[in-house]
Amino acid sequence: MSEKRDSGSRLGDGLAQVGALGLFLLQVLAAIPRSLRYFAETVRQIFFVGAMSLVIIITCGLFIGLVLGLQLYEVLSRFGSTASVGTVVAIALYRELGPVITALLFAGRAGTSITAEIGLMRATDQLAAMEMMAVDPMAYVVAPRFLAGIVAMPLLACIFNALAIFGSHLVAVSWLGLDNGTFWSNMTGAVDVWTDVMNGVWKSAVFGAVVTLVATFQGYTTAPTSEGVAYATTRTVVYSSILTLVIDFLMTAFLM
Amino acid sequence: MSAISTSHTDELVRIRGLRTQLGSKVIFDGVDLDIPRGRVTAIMGPSGTGKTTLLRHITGQLVPDAGEIVVDGHDLSKLDRNALFDLRERIGYLFQNSALLTDFSVFENVAFPLRQHARLPEELVRNVVLMKLQAVGLRGAAELMPAELSGGMARRVALARAIVRDPTLLIYDEPFVGLDPIALNQVVKLIRVLNETLGLTSIVVAHELSAVSRVSDEIYLLAAGRVAAHGTPQELVRGATDWTRQFFGGEADGPVPFHYPARDYAADLGFAQVRP
Structure with missing residues (x-):
């Protein structure tokens, strides 16, 4: 009986969280017009969540490209199709791997810092102080970070893709001896700008919105204690990663 | 924004029948309180009695369960967010932790x-x-x-x-905590000077009796969810009631319990059987 009640209560808490996140999204969307007067703050946030994430995006992109090149060359060579390495790498990256892996890295790098920063602002009464100075924290703190995520994520995903393709080229062409012209011509012939590249761009913009929404929500509603901020930061990574993968499946199913 | 109020009532803040419950704890149970214009009013009371909560009510950060709060002629329960922000532009608020x-x-x-x-x-x-x-x-x-x-x-x-x-209204939440004697003296003077030269109204929440006596025109003593005493510092320090005698005398015994409710002390230490 108590187990049933516990699981019922957990389900209720979970649904309440989803509802609160939905309401928070509406508040953020309503605050966006008011946040336009803080354009400089939005640019600053694009720098923090975007430019400051470049090192991890570049490094991971390069190594994932290297591994992809190696694995695909080995597998495709069994079927005598090594000429398709560039094509497979590019399509996999543009459609799925680029946006999804960038989003997961973005959640770990930028999402956690957003949650911790806003959570500490909550714990130290900085958000309350803004309210008392008649400055809306939704417009000044949350909306600029949300917009920054939407702008920065597609750019980061493009950079990730570029580095991954460069990595796979290094392995397949420079190391394993695949013809350079074959690598590029097959890739450019098979990749469509709208169905492959832009699908990835839309996806990464949505993932940017999801990660920053979860991160700002967790920070904004955190318990004002050090333990509360720690839990909120963990939840940001877990929830935004799960949401990213679920939404990726839904978008793939509907966009393809 | 004008620092001069357009309302002409004598009190800048009027609170009637304030009731607040946070979780299972009743914080306010029928508080009536007036903050007169142009004066320094201190809110005092034992720790945990809801002084900061009262300030949050006055500034619209927290909505009470019942009661009326009118600030500068505006009933806070009837203000939308924009109107509340307009009002807050005329309020200065010093947070307990600086923020x-x-x-x-x-x-x-x-x-x-x-x-x-x-x-x-x-x-x-x-x-x-x-x-x-x-x-x-x-x-x-x-x-x-x-x-x-x-x-x-x-x-x-x-x-x-x-x-x-x-601002028109300045709210100080524990302004004297952590100040050395020199800074404390300067802050006390500053609160008085600001009030007198700019015609402000000030609300000071503090525990330091000597500083509060120097700075305030009148004091509200909150205890047990109600206004336990109200008057000038001199009137209250004279200790007309059990509340004021205990609070200003710093006594452990009195209507305000020093100890949080607990089991029998001897039983907790294992020296006696716990009675059923």
């Missing part, structure tokens, strides 16, 4: 309300900020970051920020 914006320097913290609400030339912003910092003795610390300040200095910066727009 400085940690990404900004001292100068930028004090300039923040000006930059958000007043389109002033940069030179004027600079002069106003430096004047306010001079008033709290920290003009030389303008370029420091909040992390480089002591607790007392941070409180004085927060005070400079609270007064930077010359």
Whole structure:
């Protein structure tokens, strides 16, 4: 009986969280017009969540490209199709791997810092102080970070893709001896700008919105204690990663 | 924004029948209270009695379960968010923990309300900020970051920020905590000077009886969810009731329990059987 009640209560808490996140999204969307007067703050946030994430995006992109090149060359060579390495790498990256892996890295790098920063602002009464100075924290703190995520994520995903393709080229062409012209011509012939590249761009913009929404929500509603901020930061990574993968499946199913 | 009120009633804040319950704890159970214009009113009471909660009610940060709160002629329950923000532009609030914006320097913290609400030339912003910092003795610390300040200095910066727009109502939540005697004396003087020269109304929540006696015109003593006593500092210190005698005399015994409710002490230490 108590187990049933516990699981019922957990389900209720979970649904309440989803509802609160939905309401928070509406508040953020309503605050966006008011946040336009803080354009400089939005640019600053694009720098923090975007430019400051470049090192991890570049490094991971390069190594994932290297591994992809190696694995695909080995597998495709069994079927005598090594000429398709560039094509497979590019399509996999543009459609799925680029946006999804960038989003997961973005959640770990930028999402956690957003949650911790806003959570500490909550714990130290900085958000309350803004309210008392008649400055809306939704417009000044949350909306600029949300917009920054939407702008920065597609750019980061493009950079990730570029580095991954460069990595796979290094392995397949420079190391394993695949013809350079074959690598590029097959890739450019098979990749469509709208169905492959832009699908990835839309996806990464949505993932940017999801990660920053979860991160700002967790920070904004955190318990004002050090333990509360720690839990909120963990939840940001877990929830935004799960949401990213679920939404990726839904978008793939509907966009393809 | 004008610092001069358009309302002409004698009290800037009027509270009637305030009832608040947080979780299972009743914080206020029928509080009636008036904050007169142009005077310094202190709110005192034992720890946990809801003094900061009362300030949150007055500023619309927390909605009470019942009761009426009128600030400068505006019933807070009838204000939408924009109207509440308009009202807050005329209120300066000194937080208990200073609540400085940690990404900004001292100068930028004090300039923040000006930059958000007043389109002033940069030179004027600079002069106003430096004047306010001079008033709290920290003009030389303008370029420091909040992390480089002591607790007392941070409180004085927060005070400079609270007064930077010359508000109608200034609310001080524990303004004397962490101040050395010199800074405390200056802050006491500053509160009086601001009140008298700018015609402000001030609400001070504090525990330091000597400082409160010097700074306030009248005191409300809150206890057990109600106003336990009200009067001038001299009237209250004379100790007409059990509440005032215990609180101002610092006695452990009296209507305010010093100990949080607990099991029998001897039983807790294992010296006696717990009675069923």
